[in-house]
Amino acid sequence: MADLERHAIAVLVDNEPGVLARVIGLFSGRGYNIESLTVAEVDRANRLSRITIVTSGTRMIIEQIKAQLSRLVPVHRVHDLTDEGPFVEREMALIKVMGKGETRIESLRLADIFRARVVDSTTESFVFEMTGSSEKLNAFITLMEPLGLVEVSRTGAVAISRGAASF
Amino acid sequence: MIGAAKRPLFYGGGGLINSGPEACARFAELVRLTDAPCTLTLMGLGAFPAADPHFLGMVGMHGTYEANLAMHDCDLMIAVGSRFDDRVTGRLNAFSPASKKIHIDIDPSSINKNVRVNLPIIGDVGAALSAILGAWPKASHRTADAGRAEWWRTIDGWRARDCLRYDRSRLDLIKPQYAIERLYALTRERDVYITTEVGQHQMWAAQFFKFDEPYHWMTSGGLGTMGYGLPAAIGVQIAHPEALVVDIAGEASILMNIQEMSTAAQYRLPVKVFIINNRYMGMVRQWQELLHGGRYSESYTAALPDFVKLAEAFGAVGLRVEDPAGVDAAISEMLAVDRAVILDVAVDPAENCFPMIPSGAAHNEMLLGPEDEAKKPVSEEGMVLV
Amino acid sequence: MSAEPLSGAEIVIRALVDQGVEVVFGYPGGAVLPIYDALFKQNALRHILVRHEQGAVHAAEGYARSTGRVGVVLVTSGPGATNAVTGLTDALMDSVPIVCLTGQVPTHLIGNDAFQEADTTGITRPCTKHNYLVKDVRELARMLHEAFMSQRAAGRDRSSSICPKTFCLRPVLTASRSRGITKATARSCGPIRTGSSKLWR
Numbered sequence: 001m002a003d004l005e006r007h008a009i010a011v012l013v014d015n016e017p018g019v020l021a022r023v024i025g026l027f028s029g030r031g032y033n034i035e036s037l038t039v040a041e042v043d044r045a046n047r048l049s050r051i052t053i054v055t056s057g058t059r060m061i062i063e064q065i066k067a068q069l070s071r072l073v074p075v076h077r078v079h080d081l082t083d084e085g086p087f088v089e090r091e092m093a094l095i096k097v098m099g100k101g102e103t104r105i106e107s108l109r110l111a112d113i114f115r116a117r118v119v120d121s122t123t124e125s126f127v128f129e130m131t132g133s134s135e136k137l138n139a140f141i142t143l144m145e146p147l148g149l150v151e152v153s154r155t156g157a158v159a160i161s162r163g164a165a166s167f
Numbered sequence: 168m169i170g171a172a173k174r175p176l177f178y179g180g181g182g183l184i185n186s187g188p189e190a191c192a193r194f195a196e197l198v199r200l201t202d203a204p205c206t207l208t209l210m211g212l213g214a215f216p217a218a219d220p221h222f223l224g225m226v227g228m229h230g231t232y233e234a235n236l237a238m239h240d241c242d243l244m245i246a247v248g249s250r251f252d253d254r255v256t257g258r259l260n261a262f263s264p265a266s267k268k269i270h271i272d273i274d275p276s277s278i279n280k281n282v283r284v285n286l287p288i289i290g291d292v293g294a295a296l297s298a299i300l301g302a303w304p305k306a307s308h309r310t311a312d313a314g315r316a317e318w319w320r321t322i323d324g325w326r327a328r329d330c331l332r333y334d335r336s337r338l339d340l341i342k343p344q345y346a347i348e349r350l351y352a353l354t355r356e357r358d359v360y361i362t363t364e365v366g367q368h369q370m371w372a373a374q375f376f377k378f379d380e381p382y383h384w385m386t387s388g389g390l391g392t393m394g395y396g397l398p399a400a401i402g403v404q405i406a407h408p409e410a411l412v413v414d415i416a417g418e419a420s421i422l423m424n425i426q427e428m429s430t431a432a433q434y435r436l437p438v439k440v441f442i443i444n445n446r447y448m449g450m451v452r453q454w455q456e457l458l459h460g461g462r463y464s465e466s467y468t469a470a471l472p473d474f475v476k477l478a479e480a481f482g483a484v485g486l487r488v489e490d491p492a493g494v495d496a497a498i499s500e501m502l503a504v505d506r507a508v509i510l511d512v513a514v515d516p517a518e519n520c521f522p523m524i525p526s527g528a529a530h531n532e533m534l535l536g537p538e539d540e541a542k543k544p545v546s547e548e549g550m551v552l553v
Numbered sequence: 554m555s556a557e558p559l560s561g562a563e564i565v566i567r568a569l570v571d572q573g574v575e576v577v578f579g580y581p582g583g584a585v586l587p588i589y590d591a592l593f594k595q596n597a598l599r600h601i602l603v604r605h606e607q608g609a610v611h612a613a614e615g616y617a618r619s620t621g622r623v624g625v626v627l628v629t630s631g632p633g634a635t636n637a638v639t640g641l642t643d644a645l646m647d648s649v650p651i652v653c654l655t656g657q658v659p660t661h662l663i664g665n666d667a668f669q670e671a672d673t674t675g676i677t678r679p680c681t682k683h684n685y686l687v688k689d690v691r692e693l694a695r696m697l698h699e700a701f702m703s704q705r706a707a708g709r710d711r712s713s714s715i716c717p718k719t720f721c722l723r724p725v726l727t728a729s730r731s732r733g734i735t736k737a738t739a740r741s742c743g744p745i746r747t748g749s750s751k752l753w754r
Contacts, residue, residue: 018686022678029679060279067276073683073703185648187621210647360619385618389646392639398608402615402624405576405601424611426604434601 002058006035007082008089008159009066010167014074015041015049022072023051032065033057036091036134036156048076052158054134079167081159089159093137094119095128099148107147114140125150168269168286170304172243173314174321175203178226178255181210181388182248182272182292184381190293191215191381194247197300202315204322206234208249210388213378223322224331227255228524229370232330232533233322235522238263239530240321246270248292251282252389253526261529271295330522330535331374341491343368343443343514347375347415350441353498357411360403362386364396364420367449367520372415394423397440401427404436411439411502418444418511419468428481431507439501440509442474445516453519478509489513561690562587565654568697570597574625576616577601578609582629583669584656606633610640614649623704626653631669635676642680650704652697657686 035054042050069078081087120127191214198205206226224231244266256262268284278287333344362385363369387395396414404412451466478485488497501510521536578601581589603609606628613624634655644651658667685696
């Protein structure tokens, strides 16, 4: 069995209706995996959006995904950040934890250690905002589970290459 | 790489047709220059002249014995405008195990999609072939290489198997292969275009109707759409009003878009519908015979219309033939009249389409026919099941 | 060049003729009546009436595959478009160049389950190389020419297999458009091949 690789792929697309549907349709139609996906307009003047997809698959599948994406008419460029050198990957999460007494104090302490911010608090709940690598978020969320974790909302990863060269 | 190969094989596909007649001409030039054998996919038929002795016939699930074994045993495969479709490769882990592969294609996503290749060349096949031809050493004597002669001897041994032979002894039944052979023979004087529906008749058409140039063979390969042939024939006739256009059809397929006979009538298009009528969805029935113990579930085309009356209802000429002795006359009549025609050819319902690589099998595990008594050829690996 | 107002339907005919199209295979319906009316009034473009929209696409395929040219289809909204899906998928799988124009209900009715409405763009997205929903008649000529450029250019440039496209257009009778602009659009598309960014703007 070939090894599975996890890749962060940035796709620059026209900001037009239907483009995201076409990209997602490509993944679902061909059975490729989407671990996470984020999209937002990044260039207003040229009406371009950037889609960041985290996917996993064998090397051959990853190459297929990139080739298939490049073929789409509204796609301008496909950038495999994992392949192309060091890059920064960040994700943001809002994490709601309910608790009283000891668990409440413990959750606040851990949040401090992880440098999560409190963006909402009531006498029996907190909402923490946290930014970091997906692994760091996963770790924090796992720690919150026994402390009253009730709800998580995550953005999915965005990524950008390190250094001066731009996409 | 090509010069050094002892057992090269050119494998051309639909991409050559899409690129155009120029690309096909370059392809032919390169094949002849290198004196290498050449095979084509279903979608590529016509890209290289079938009459040329370098042509081994179609490759793939119902391709010829020599084409499939050459693909299996070659040491260099040059894929030009073809995409290693599953109908061609058979079982992937046994596909052409010893060969290096060159793949020329305009679509990067086709490269290394199913099969790992050693040298991908991304670009229009016409341009790529021109470049290769331009770079070919002028005074190359590699074609006289002894290794190449041995490869041809091996191939001729495979050809001797005559894999497309069928039982010609029956005087009471029309064999479908015979019907198509006679259609081919009697259309040599005409500028003929062939469309097909999907099924056994499509495979027999690909095997027995020879194409020497592109743009004359229209068939639904990738999707395999029954009902494609009649409307496609209409489109071809519109494009080539003076030509002879024949839709080789099965009786099940032709019912799917039969209403287009009205279109043919409206525009007085003299399309010829040549129905290979075996009263079954033949390809489905063949699989059911091989895999499902002969349980022919829903593959019998019950309640068939009288095609002669149906043709006349649409204002066309209706003909029917059931006797092998009457085939030539029926075909001639179909060709002589300048109107749309449906010729219903009643054929042997039990005939199966061979050779066949059952799915999940490899190229050297072909079934050659219900009876196989030929000797095993030289340098053959693996089993050949009967 | 005299500036004569052209309706959306007339733009379609003009753009097709400018692209060298000689034959269109199709079947009429409510949503495309304006185009059929415009067809009736001219002689440059020949229309072949089929009996089922699937037949129109297969006929266009036969035409394209036997000549090397782009096959053109015209069908109405709703069932006309959905009947074309098999043919479009067939053309996609075999890389046959097809441009298919499908009618659509008026813009203000989209999403209201109107008569003969269907999410054509959604339904045909997986079976076309690209599709366009024309919501503004000023975009019509550009999108038409783009579709043709892409089908023709596909075989000659990076990465595109030749596959069909769909257009959905809403029938616009009253917009005016000068003839000169249609020609200019064609010219500006001329040197552009499959570079998608430039084609959109």
